Amino acid sequence: MTARRGIRVFSLGYLAVILIAPVALIFWRAFEHGLHPFWLAISNPTAVHALKLTLEVAIVAVPANTVFGILCALAIVRHRIPGMGLVNAFVDLPLALSPVVVGLALYLLYGRGGWFGGLPFHVLFALPSMVLATIFVSLPFVVREVVPVLREIGTQQEEAAATLGSSALTTFRRITLPAIRWAVAYGVVLTMARSLGEFGAVSIVSGGIAGRTQVLTQYVQASYENFDQTGAYAASVLLAALAIVTLLAMTVVRHGDRSA
Amino acid sequence: MSAQAVELPRRRSLGTPTIGSGLALGYISVIVLIPLAALVAKGAAGGWHHFWQVAWNPEARAALELTFMLAGGVVAINAVTGTALAWTLVRDDFPGKRVVNAIIDLPFALPTIVAGLTLLALYGPTGGVGVNVAYTRWGVLMALLFVTLPFVVRTVQPTLLELDREMEEAAASLGAGRFTTFRRIIFPHVLPALLSGVALAFARAIGEFGAVILIAGNLPFKTEVASLYVFEHINSDDPSGASALAVLMLVVSLVVLLGIGALRRLATRHDR
Numbered sequence: 131m132t133a134r135r136g137i138r139v140f141s142l143g144y145l146a147v148i149l150i151a152p153v154a155l156i157f158w159r160a161f162e163h164g165l166h167p168f169w170l171a172i173s174n175p176t177a178v179h180a181l182k183l184t185l186e187v188a189i190v191a192v193p194a195n196t197v198f199g200i201l202c203a204l205a206i207v208r209h210r211i212p213g214m215g216l217v218n219a220f221v222d223l224p225l226a227l228s229p230v231v232v233g234l235a236l237y238l239l240y241g242r243g244g245w246f247g248g249l250p251f252h253v254l255f256a257l258p259s260m261v262l263a264t265i266f267v268s269l270p271f272v273v274r275e276v277v278p279v280l281r282e283i284g285t286q287q288e289e290a291a292a293t294l295g296s297s298a299l300t301t302f303r304r305i306t307l308p309a310i311r312w313a314v315a316y317g318v319v320l321t322m323a324r325s326l327g328e329f330g331a332v333s334i335v336s337g338g339i340a341g342r343t344q345v346l347t348q349y350v351q352a353s354y355e356n357f358d359q360t361g362a363y364a365a366s367v368l369l370a371a372l373a374i375v376t377l378l379a380m381t382v383v384r385h386g387d388r389s390a
Numbered sequence: 391m392s393a394q395a396v397e398l399p400r401r402r403s404l405g406t407p408t409i410g411s412g413l414a415l416g417y418i419s420v421i422v423l424i425p426l427a428a429l430v431a432k433g434a435a436g437g438w439h440h441f442w443q444v445a446w447n448p449e450a451r452a453a454l455e456l457t458f459m460l461a462g463g464v465v466a467i468n469a470v471t472g473t474a475l476a477w478t479l480v481r482d483d484f485p486g487k488r489v490v491n492a493i494i495d496l497p498f499a500l501p502t503i504v505a506g507l508t509l510l511a512l513y514g515p516t517g518g519v520g521v522n523v524a525y526t527r528w529g530v531l532m533a534l535l536f537v538t539l540p541f542v543v544r545t546v547q548p549t550l551l552e553l554d555r556e557m558e559e560a561a562a563s564l565g566a567g568r569f570t571t572f573r574r575i576i577f578p579h580v581l582p583a584l585l586s587g588v589a590l591a592f593a594r595a596i597g598e599f600g601a602v603i604l605i606a607g608n609l610p611f612k613t614e615v616a617s618l619y620v621f622e623h624i625n626s627d628d629p630s631g632a633s634a635l636a637v638l639m640l641v642v643s644l645v646v647l648l649g650i651g652a653l654r655r656l657a658t659r660h661d662r
Contacts, residue, residue: 137478137482138482141478142475142478142490144475149536151512152508152509201414205411217415223644226646227597227640228599229600230617231636233624235425236425239425239428327499327502327503329503329599330502347503347504347600348503350501354510362507374499
């Protein structure tokens with residue numbers, strides 16, 4: 131029993147030192163002088179703009195990765211056309227790739243002298259490149275959740291529906307979608323969390339101009355580097371609160387999946 | 391004839407595969423493949439000799455060495471602490487266990503820049519706990535440990551859950567000590583999961599940027615890891631220098647992914 135207690139103290143102590151104590155401290159720091167300084171810091175125009183821009187990016191990136199994530203999963207599991215192996219191999223890559231590499235790749239592609247550098251509208255240092263960077267880094271989540279479920283349910287029910295004369299779309303809506311809905315929900319929660327919190331890839335392509343192309347994570351960095359600790363802590367607490375909501379949503383979705 | 395009768399509804403049930411798959415392929419190409427191709431093209435633009443000249447200058451080499459050293463430390467520490475945490479969550483019982491289990495995922499959900507800031511708040515110059523890890527390699531290591539914490543726990547935990555507790559008890563009743571039980575029963579069972587967990591942590595540690603930028607500052611040769619090198623060289627308008635190192639990082643990521651894929655195939659073959 132002493133060995134068990136030893137392992138418990140060791141592992142929970144590690145968790146407390148690396149994770150719990152630091153996160154708890156910024157909540158305390160943000161609110162140590164009451165709600166008013168927090169509110170002042172979070173309601174200044176630059177912070178509000180950064181929050182709005184963060185949400186705008188997520189509002190495009192999350193639905194795009196949901197729809198195409200389901201399509202990619204279907205393509206990987208069901209359809210063997212040439213090139214599908216490539217999709218399968220590269221869909222996990224954003225999980226293992228540095229966001230800086232992602233940012234640089236987009237910077238080179240859409241920048242001066244890049245292959246797509248001559249587009250008639252601004253991509254780099256503007257919303258489109260920030261959305262593209264966010265989509266890149268949050269691409270795998272829906273796919274990875276949906277693929278195993280599709281493998282598990284097989285094609286029998288879909289084939290039966292088709293034999294009974296249902297169209298492809300109806301089959302998808304009535305048979306496939308209900309079966310994968312919890313996996314999709316879980317993937318969407320993860321995609322959302324990653325989109326709201328992305329920093330590296332976005333900060334390379336956005337330029338990070340305060341009040342124009344600065345998302346909330348970049349606002350945290352800029353505030354800290356300009357010695358505005360209150361502003362940095364306040365924005366961090368807002369992002370951390372979103373992360374905790376994400377954790378709760380993950381638990382709820384996991385629970386729903388089990389009871390389904 | 392009969393084979394055709396069976397095949398027909400199947401093909402229809404799959405709808406219009408070429409359109410769906412084509413869209414998926416197009417999406418992956420536009421989002422992932424074309425940008426990465428542009429990066430590789432830039433890296434290769436000056437030929438092999440130029441590539442090595444840029445990627446192997448003293449500052450880049452120092453950054454790479456530091457990055458691999460830290461990633462190695464991250465792998466070693468996570469292998470021990472991650473397995474211990476997974477074991478505690480599966481075999482032990484204590485008040486608040488469900489909350490702890492949920493908190494493990496926090497680094498996945500928390501923005502990396504916030505992770506770095508929280509560490510600086512506690513272990514930085516104004517933390518008040520008597521240490522200052524700002525602008526040190528220890529600080530960078532801590533940041534990497536923060537963001538990689540869930541990987542090993544979440545890969546090892548399910549395999550521990552499925553390992554029969556009776557096996558451990560049988561080993562103990564046959565006279566095996568705790569260490570022997572761990573070495574002979576638990577460790578071989580969790581090894582494939584442990585390896586893919588540390589591989590993911592390794593890849594993450596090689597590329598991490600947001601969590602380390604505030605802690606590392608901008609100190610070449612001291613705290614500058616590969617991702618910071620790339621970032622600084624983009625900012626100082628040296629895209630070819632940045633590209634050379636970025637291509638090397640891309641190769642490392644691909645190798646790690648291939649390794650994990652091979653591990654997974656090995657594990658499933660073993661099950662059969």
